[in-house]
Structures are given as C-alpha cells and as structure tokens.
Amino acid sequence: MDFLTLIQLLDSTVRLATPLLLACLAGLFSERAGIFDIGLEGKMLAAAFFSAAVAAITGSVWLGLAAGIASSIALSLLHGVASITFRGNQLISGVAINFLAAGLTVLIAQDWFQQGGRTPSLMGGGRFEPITLPFADALASVPVLGPIYAELISGHSFLVYLAFAAVPLTWWVLFRTRFGLRLRAVGENPAAVDTAGVSVVALRYAAVLICGVLCGIAGAYLSTALQAGFVKDMSAGRGFIALAALIFAKWRPWYALWATLLFGLFGALETRPDVIQAVIGMKVQGQLLGALPYIMTVIILAGFVGKAVPPRAGGEPYVKER
Numbered sequence: 538m539d540f541l542t543l544i545q546l547l548d549s550t551v552r553l554a555t556p557l558l559l560a561c562l563a564g565l566f567s568e569r570a571g572i573f574d575i576g577l578e579g580k581m582l583a584a585a586f587f588s589a590a591v592a593a594i595t596g597s598v599w600l601g602l603a604a605g606i607a608s609s610i611a612l613s614l615l616h617g618v619a620s621i622t623f624r625g626n627q628l629i630s631g632v633a634i635n636f637l638a639a640g641l642t643v644l645i646a647q648d649w650f651q652q653g654g655r656t657p658s659l660m661g662g663g664r665f666e667p668i669t670l671p672f673a674d675a676l677a678s679v680p681v682l683g684p685i686y687a688e689l690i691s692g693h694s695f696l697v698y699l700a701f702a703a704v705p706l707t708w709w710v711l712f713r714t715r716f717g718l719r720l721r722a723v724g725e726n727p728a729a730v731d732t733a734g735v736s737v738v739a740l741r742y743a744a745v746l747i748c749g750v751l752c753g754i755a756g757a758y759l760s761t762a763l764q765a766g767f768v769k770d771m772s773a774g775r776g777f778i779a780l781a782a783l784i785f786a787k788w789r790p791w792y793a794l795w796a797t798l799l800f801g802l803f804g805a806l807e808t809r810p811d812v813i814q815a816v817i818g819m820k821v822q823g824q825l826l827g828a829l830p831y832i833m834t835v836i837i838l839a840g841f842v843g844k845a846v847p848p849r850a851g852g853e854p855y856v857k858e859r
C-alpha cells in the first residue's frame with residue numbers, strides 16, 4: 538500500500554467518523570447527566586431530513602442546518618419531557634423517538650417532494666462545500682507533509698472541523714467549568730446536587746438540549762455534506778454505533794474521538810477492499826467489510842473491551858425527597 542493510498546484511506550476515515558463523533562459527544566453530555574438516550578439515531582435521521590428539505594426549498598445550507606438542529610432539539614425535548622418531567626422509562630422513550638423519526642421523515646418527504654421518500658439533490662449553496670485551507674495547493678507537491686496537509690487536513694467541509702473542535706471544547710466544559718462539574722454530579726448523585734440548591738431538572742434539560750444540538754449537526758452533515766440530499770434511513774445505524782463508541786470510550790471526550798475514528802476506519806475499509814487485500818494478501822468479501830462496524834458494536838456491547846462503568850444515576854429518574 539503506497540503512501541497516497543494511505544492518505545486517501547485516512548481522509549475517508551475522517552469523513553465517515555464525523556457524524557459518529559458528533560453523536561457520540563451528544564450521548565456523552567446526556568448520559569453524563571444521567572439521561573440514557575438511545576434515540577440518537579432518530580434525532581440524526583430527523584435532522585438529516587429537515588436540513589436537506591429546507592436547504593432544497595430555500596437554497597441555503599445554513600437555513601437547512603438550523604432546521605436540522607431545531608428538529609433534533611424538538612425530539613430531545615420530547616425525550617426530556619418523557620424521562621425527566623414524567624419520569625418515564627428512558628429506553629422506551631428513545632426507542633419511540635427512533636420509530637417516530639423513521640416513519641415521519643419518509644412520510645413528510647413523500648408529501649413534500651413526491652420522490653419516493655427522498656429530497657431533491659442539493660447543489661451550490663444548498664450543501665456544504667469542501668474548504669481549502671491556506672497554502673494547501675502550494676504545499677501539495679511537498680513530499681510527505683504536503684499530502685498530509687493538502688489531502689488529509691484540508692479539503693473537508695465546515696462541519697468536519699466543527700466536530701473535531703467540539704472534542705476539546707467538550708472536555709473543557711465537562712472538566713474545567715462549574716457547569717460541567719454539576720452536570721457530572723447530577724449523573725452520579727443527583728440528591729447531593731439537589732441538597733446544594735442546584736436544580737437537577739434544569740441541569741438534565743440542559744444536557745438533553747446540548748445533545749439535541751450535536752445530533753442536529755450530525756444529521757445535517759449526513760445530508761448536506763457527506764451526501765447531497767436525504768434518502769430513507771440514511772443514518773444507517775450510526776446512532777447505535779455512536780452509543781457503542783461512547784461505551785468503548787468510557788464516557789470521556791478524547792477517548793470518544795479515537796473510538797469514532799476506529800469505527801470510521803472500518804467504514805472506510807468497506808470502500809477500499811484493495812487496501813485489505815494488499816495488507817493481508819487475500820481478497821475479503823465486501824459484505825464482511827460492510828458488517829465490520831456492526832460486528833465491533835456487538836463485541837463492545839457484549840463487554841469484551843474491559844469494564845465500562847456508566848454514571849451511577851444513569852437511567853434512573855430523580856424523585857425529590859420531601
């Protein structure tokens with residue numbers, strides 16, 4: 538495998554890891570506050586549809602992004618009302634959101650566009666275009682460092698850079714701010730937070746809203762950057778893979794980055810079976826490569842990656858003592 542092929546493989550890895558990273562960070566905020574959310578998939582799917590639909594209608598990808606985030610926040614608030622206000626089962630609420638998004642996106646898409654549950658293809662200002670960083674073209678011919686900068690670092694859409702910038706920002710918010718300290722405390726011992734005079738409900742709603750924003754960006758990326766429009770079930774299980782990556786990362790932002798890059802690499806290998814053949818010296822079926830992220834998800838959820846201890850109050854509704 539030559540160096541340029543390796544750079545191209547890593548470039549695909551970054552692109553495919555981006556929605557996983559955003560969804561993983563979304564789940565991290567929610568679960569750190571004690572709200573388990575398996576509805577990441579549904580929020581991403583809803584955001585993917587509404588961002589593509591609004592971008593197709595208005596011709597503005599920024600309005601599409603705003604619509605995607607708004608739709609994801611709406612579903613997050615629905616999950617929050619069910620699990621925080623009414624203290625319902627968080628897992629059932631998440632499953633309901635996934636079913637709701639899967640059905641409504643296709644139904645509304647068919648009603649609006651009559652294209653079999655799809656949106657029109659996005660062009661021009663209706664989608665995020667790659668950004669060429671300064672000096673990328675000039676440095677492209679420089680050995681080693683040139684391809685790394687010009688091909689791997691440069692040439693991604695705005696949302697890719699936003700996703701990677703969100704990792705240190707998430708770390709700083711969770712581990713270097715008072716809000717982050719309180720958020721983590723709510724996931725571990727909400728009664729102690731309540732005793733200190735801090736609203737458990739407000740903190741958990743804040744976490745759910747942040748989760749909605751990040752899922753909205755992830756869904757918008759799928760339909761306005763990674764692809765040029767919405768198609769049925771285009772999230773393709775990425776929300777569940779992000780949850781597996783979150784467990785793999787043990788609810789830590791930097792670990793989440795490496796976990797999602799690993800899953801992104803599996804996805805990239807599906808498109809480059811020649812790389813696998815060059816490395817191991819034998820041909821591998823494309824179906825097996827396509828199943829690698831899901832196989833890895835099952836392995837992680839089965840507990841074969843070491844002990845991962847979730848927040849102690851996770852999944853449990855808080856009932857204030859009188």
